[in-house]
Amino acid sequence: MTPPEETGQGITAEAPVAPLAVSLCLKTLKTRPEFLRAASARRQGTGGFLVQARFRNDESPTVQAGFTASKKIGNAVARNRAKRRLREVARAVLPRLGQPGWDYVLVARPAATISRPFADLLNDLETALRQIHKGQP
Numbered sequence: 001m002t003p004p005e006e007t008g009q010g011i012t013a014e015a016p017v018a019p020l021a022v023s024l025c026l027k028t029l030k031t032r033p034e035f036l037r038a039a040s041a042r043r044q045g046t047g048g049f050l051v052q053a054r055f056r057n058d059e060s061p062t063v064q065a066g067f068t069a070s071k072k073i074g075n076a077v078a079r080n081r082a083k084r085r086l087r088e089v090a091r092a093v094l095p096r097l098g099q100p101g102w103d104y105v106l107v108a109r110p111a112a113t114i115s116r117p118f119a120d121l122l123n124d125l126e127t128a129l130r131q132i133h134k135g136q137p
Helices: 032-039 076-097 118-132
Strands: 026-028 042-045 049-055 063-068 102-108
Touching (some): 026 076, 032 063, 076 118
Parallel strands (some): 063 102
Antiparallel strands (some): 042 049
């Protein structure tokens, strides 16, 4: 059986090219030393969570993000829900406002991260990132 020949029918469209801000590389922090290095740098509290940020100084174009929820948040179901919400907030905001070469750790707050409206969480992260990067080029 031979594959059908292309007869020129159909529309050939090229895939849209994502703007630079959206194609920013976003990686996840995995190891404890990475989280500890971010914890020793800048902090910015918000109503729904805490943001810890540090500049890596490695000329890398990637933005790294980590998410943590302690047992103060609740049982495993509540902790996982809080981390899922933080991951979605980071996916929505960090490609626009995150700086290349920075690590960000989002720490869930008891009762606030789960119950706070999602739009407020988005605004919290945007405000926190503007405060962290205030005065930078």
